[in-house]
Amino acid sequence: MYQAEHNIFRNALLKFIAQEVTPRLDEWEHAGIYSRDIWRKMGEAGFLCPWLPEEYGGCEADFLYSVIITEEMGRAGAAAMMASLHSDIIVPYIYHLGTEEQKQKWLPGCASGEIITAVAMTEPNTGSDLAGIKASAVRDGDSYILNGSKIFISNGMNCGLVIVAARTDKTLGGAKGLSLFVVEEGTPGFIKVKKLEKMGLNAQDTAELLFDECRIPASNLLGRENQGFYHLMEHLQAERLILTIYGQAMAETMLEQTIRYTKERMAFGKPIATFQHNAFKIVDMATEIKIGRAFMDQLIVRHMNGEALVTEISMAKSWIMEMANRVAYQCVQLHGGYGFMEEYPISRFYRDIRTFPIFGGTTEIMKVIIAKNMGLS
Template sequence: MPFQLTDEQLLTRDAVRQFAEAEIAPIAAEIDRDHRPPLESIPKLAELGLLGLVIPEEYGGTGADSVSFAIAIEELSRVCGTHGVLVEAHSSLCTWPIVHHGNAEQKQKYLPALASGEAIGAFGLTEPGAGSDAAHTATTAQRDGDDFVLNGQKIFITNGGFAKTFVVIARSLLDVPGVKGLSAFIVERDTPGFQVLEPERKMGIRGSSTTPLAFSDCRVPAANLLGREGEGFKIAMQTLDGGRTGIAAQAVGIAQGAFEAACAYAKERVQFGQPIAALQAIQWMIADMAVDLEAGRALVYQAADLESRQEPHSQASAMAKLFCGEMATRVTGKAIQIHGGVGYTEAYPVERMYRDAKITEIYEGTSEIQRLVIARQYLR
């Protein structure tokens, strides 16, 4: 039976779609071309409640369920993958761990600003020597009195260029090897010894700010330890369980945008005296794209629904991320094929969507890592 959205979820979809078409679609090509973070969108996203979706109402958020969150990310990504990941990383990767692992003081201090857009969030796990393999995290956090002193480097941090609040994973139990020595910290942007370095120039989601972070004797108050010492890896993995559903939703959104563009073009482009939509070769591509999208969206809703009901969802989110990442690359590729030569140019949005789709197979755990997570459940 197809997943039935509630009236509230349908309202969320309509409101975010309307907003995205009116406010984001007009700047999507330009921020991509100029590699420009869309800072002007932040107050607008906040006004619509999109920066506080995972934050309880008592801290200024909307306390939305996970399906509504996925719908919002899909709708933003349908017109612009950059906006989708801005909200996704802010919400799933920084805000979520503070909501679920923060103490009362940390929630009071950080969540209202994250909900209002006064602070954008980011999450720092990846390092030059620790990508898929977080056990080799080399950034250290050495206890010194009432502080932890951070030293090391992170790379590829989404929202890095403008975020104010960072959740950072570092090794605080220096004599405990592997993931058990890791802890999570909330780090404020203006902390002395903390530096955000030059953004990467990327293939896609070019408006998204992706930066390295450097820590040089950066003193973070012990009060900013998130959860308990040694829980950093557990917190990061739980964070990524939800995050992966968000990236899967981003992938569905990008693919949906490309699908709609391909349908419109197929009806309008005439060759051999008829619209190419009349050709069976084109119809088959459209049919395959539609099936891919339905399957991907169902996996996203299933994972998000499990999360909303607080049931185990690592497996479901890994499946959604794996399928939707690869599906988005397939669907956007077919959208270019249907456009022919113009699809390969910047004149049509499918070229940008194809480039944006690829990252959904890589970040928050590559497709290979999702396969490991999934297979492990069956083989242990």
């Protein structure tokens, strides 16, 4: 599915990662956040939002360019930057739902890396069940007054702009009555409460956000009032596909590292890969990874053809993320004590991959969706 120009792009990206990203991974891991300058460098090099039309700062690249960036950042151990969350999940909301004025105002900064974006749906008391969102937005003249707390928000500290899901009509229960708003950094009442301490994805500035009598212009409503839940649902297919691409790429990399290690590490006079038990483990992982890759590549092509793939992508998200976690567990085991040490990248992959079956819809929620679409509930 890749053409010569895709391969040229991938090589340029790999060079950029080797020069600008890999040498600084430890720095960001310890700081608990990616520095803003790497966002600008990625923007300058054309590695943010490449799909955007030129008038908004992109180069109208096809979806495969986004796939390449997601895969290579995942393989490099840089998934924690969540550059693809910004480029391929959040910015598309502005592009597809925004007015011309909103697009002119924000999209060029998103492509250049001047504006880092976040999306705030989850609240302390509601995650899987988004219909339970309590944050509220009340119209007051030319403004809305936003109140509520959001948690686990990726890019929460770095973000210059956050899309917030809030309830605009309390009389409409559940999924109805929600709207999406763009809130800019520096707006009074928008408080970045704190960066959250996590067991993995440590370089990601996942944060708690508070909106306290936060007055935002009515023109910051994104899409239609009370249609926020449906707007979110419209984009979930692409969102889950992108997250799955990270997971698949990380599984492939973990296995490659482990094959290299186990071919070199000696025990009882032999490379540990050659003990049949270990060789079979590696073979099983390689087989599952190939199955994941074949399924995912097929979905990428069908997604690009505009097919509705909610069921299949939910299957891929749940199966590939669980598979990647099985791979992570076995790869650490095959590294022995070194697998538990920071100096070996496998330990960080093991920590980072754990959240992939949780965010963007848990494995269980994926199965709820699949079961419903199969007429089982």
